[in-house]
Amino acid sequence: MVFLIVYVKEAHSSDNPGSGNLAQAVAKVEQATGKEIAEAAGPQPEIARHQTFEDRSKAAHSCKAGLDLELPFVLDNMENTTGSTYGGFPDRIYVISNEGKIHYKGEPGPYGFNPVQAEESLKELLK
Amino acid sequence: MKLSLLQDLSRSMVAGISALVILSLALPCLASRENQRRTVADQPPTKRDISKVDVGDPAPDFSLKDLDGKEVKLSSFKGQKPVFLVFGSYT
Numbered sequence: 001m002v003f004l005i006v007y008v009k010e011a012h013s014s015d016n017p018g019s020g021n022l023a024q025a026v027a028k029v030e031q032a033t034g035k036e037i038a039e040a041a042g043p044q045p046e047i048a049r050h051q052t053f054e055d056r057s058k059a060a061h062s063c064k065a066g067l068d069l070e071l072p073f074v075l076d077n078m079e080n081t082t083g084s085t086y087g088g089f090p091d092r093i094y095v096i097s098n099e100g101k102i103h104y105k106g107e108p109g110p111y112g113f114n115p116v117q118a119e120e121s122l123k124e125l126l127k
Numbered sequence: 128m129k130l131s132l133l134q135d136l137s138r139s140m141v142a143g144i145s146a147l148v149i150l151s152l153a154l155p156c157l158a159s160r161e162n163q164r165r166t167v168a169d170q171p172p173t174k175r176d177i178s179k180v181d182v183g184d185p186a187p188d189f190s191l192k193d194l195d196g197k198e199v200k201l202s203s204f205k206g207q208k209p210v211f212l213v214f215g216s217y218t
Contacts, residue, residue, distance in 0.1 A: 002210045012218040063217035074191035074199045082189040087178025088214025096186045100205035
């Protein structure tokens with residue numbers, strides 16, 4: 001089993017003037033989950049929209065370090081080609097079979113992001 | 128504690144998926160536990176699905192750089208191992 005995190009453009013960049021900015025996202029999380037869970041997520045990072053591939057790389061490094069992850073990350077290109085093809089923005093899970101076919105396609109996040117459902121799919125694949 | 132679970136992701140499928148549940152709490156852009164318990168009908172309308180792939184389709188290949196600048200090609204795993212792909216960002 002290979003795990004890959006495909007790092008795409010920021011879902012809630014700090015300089016987004018619209019409804020997707022970080023403060024509004026945090027408020028939505030608090031509203032949806034209760035303050036306790038929102039606070040458990042810890043202080044939220046402030047990352048501006050990636051202007052360059054280096055910005056994206058820095059953000060991914062920051063994510064990996066900030067969450068203390070050892071999972072392999074790959075970076076989508078600045079044209080967001082892979083994210084667009086897979087509809088991976090803002091977040092999404094896929095399981096790809098040994099034969100290279102889509103076995104599980106999660107719904108788009110945030111509401112469709114469902115690791116529990118993905119786990120069931122994975123168990124089925126590995127039977 | 129919760130982050131230590133993430134370390135197990137590549138070592139154990141079950142632990143790995145559990146870690147992803149934790150990850151979903153850690154990243155504000157990802158769904159909450161509460162959201163995961165909701166049925167589709169309960170959920171707010173989602174954005175239009177712009178993906179170009181569906182279950183059963185060959186996974187579109189990509190070749191992307193990892194954090195060390197090395198190319199990782201999805202098709203290199205074909206016939207070798209299943210791939211658990213997670214799209215997302217820190218925010």
